[in-house]
Amino acid sequence: MNIVIFGAPGSGKGTQSALLIEEYGYYHISTGDVLRAQIAQGTELGKIADSYISKGQLIPDELMIDILDEVLAEHPESAKGVIFDGFPRTIHQAETLDALLAKRNGKVDVVVGLEVEEEELIERLINRGKTSGRSDDNLDTIKKRLDVYNNQTNVLRDHYKSQGKYEAVHGMGSIEGIFENIKTLIEKHRSR
Ligand code: AMP
Numbered sequence: 001m002n003i004v005i006f007g008a009p010g011s012g013k014g015t016q017s018a019l020l021i022e023e024y025g026y027y028h029i030s031t032g033d034v035l036r037a038q039i040a041q042g043t044e045l046g047k048i049a050d051s052y053i054s055k056g057q058l059i060p061d062e063l064m065i066d067i068l069d070e071v072l073a074e075h076p077e078s079a080k081g082v083i084f085d086g087f088p089r090t091i092h093q094a095e096t097l098d099a100l101l102a103k104r105n106g107k108v109d110v111v112v113g114l115e116v117e118e119e120e121l122i123e124r125l126i127n128r129g130k131t132s133g134r135s136d137d138n139l140d141t142i143k144k145r146l147d148v149y150n151n152q153t154n155v156l157r158d159h160y161k162s163q164g165k166y167e168a169v170h171g172m173g174s175i176e177g178i179f180e181n182i183k184t185l186i187e188k189h190r191s192r
Helices: 013-024 031-041 044-053 061-074 076-080 091-103 118-132 139-153 155-161 175-190
Strands: 002-007 027-030 082-085 110-115 166-170
Touching: 002 013, 002 155, 013 027, 013 082, 013 110, 013 175, 027 031, 027 061, 027 076, 031 044, 031 061, 031 082, 061 091, 091 155, 110 155, 110 175, 118 139, 139 155, 155 166, 166 175
Parallel strands: 002 082, 002 110, 027 082, 110 166
Antiparallel strands: none
């Protein structure tokens, strides 16, 4: 199964992905983590990525898609199933993902959308910023990231809803409670 964990910055994608990996053992890719690893290693790609990330902007689609393609190719176990965390973030990325998965006889099976109110998102990200060391977890950049989400990424909800793949999950409350809801939704799509 290919599962997309979808939601605004701070909605809990990383937290819930970690639980999903434990439960299902699928290959997990967080495009944000991949980019931050490049930054940490000081690579050319990392420098380019940092120039966007620190401003709260998205990495250009073609670059992001090339990176994703490469990581998946390096991990053949991903053919069994992937948890996509932070990808896709634009319609173009979503369409390219469909093509990429089709080449491996796969598809996006379900998109789990973690829905959290904006005030709560800001609070969570500011709190995370106290320990994350991330250049984008400060109020100015958080606001830019939320704008980018609202203007470029949120359209994917309707995109996947029209395909019958979007499942909204109330992303507030206990981590375990949210996870139980996610599992139920995934099981519903597994049998399709
Ligand atoms: P995240 O860790 O998912 O919050 O991502 C942190 C930052 O990495 C984002 O604000 C973007 O600058 C960049 N990024 C991560 N995933 C993508 C993506 N799919 N497309 C473009 N930029 C991305």
